[in-house]
Amino acid sequence: MIVTLGVAEVPAGRPLAVRVSEALTLAVCELEGSYFAFENKCPHRGAPLAEGELAGELIVCPLHHFKFSLKTGRCVLPRHLKLRGFTVSREGDRLSIDVIDAAERAAADTVPAGTPGPGG
Numbered sequence: 847m848i849v850t851l852g853v854a855e856v857p858a859g860r861p862l863a864v865r866v867s868e869a870l871t872l873a874v875c876e877l878e879g880s881y882f883a884f885e886n887k888c889p890h891r892g893a894p895l896a897e898g899e900l901a902g903e904l905i906v907c908p909l910h911h912f913k914f915s916l917k918t919g920r921c922v923l924p925r926h927l928k929l930r931g932f933t934v935s936r937e938g939d940r941l942s943i944d945v946i947d948a949a950e951r952a953a954a955d956t957v958p959a960g961t962p963g964p965g966g
């Protein structure tokens with residue numbers, strides 16, 4: 847699944863929350879003309895990252911202020927925490943964000959266990 851939005855929709859200097867589905871909201875950020883998209887959920891305790899701030903190339907979680915690199919998604923400290931990132935491509939003034947992994951996961955979550963296959 848590809849999510850598209852206009853470059854102008856992403857404000858300078860702060861993250862934008864983009865709701866994809868009930869299961870997935872993105873935090874979309876701009877840094878010096880490059881765009882980044884992460885799941886809008888801090889890997890520490892799940893706070894909505896789009897409500898945090900940008901500090902240079904870091905996004906700061908609004909809850910406990912952990913800082914994550916926009917370029918790598920990795921937390922400055924503790925380093926084992928990492929954001930779930932999505933590929934963003936730009937064509938003119940449009941951004942395309944590939945959220946296929948998340949969509950597949952959400953779909954898998956909604957398929958009832960034990961669903962009979964063909965002939966079953």
Ligand code: FES
Nearest residue numbers: 888890891907910
């Ligand atoms: S929930 Fe983000 S740092 Fe704790």
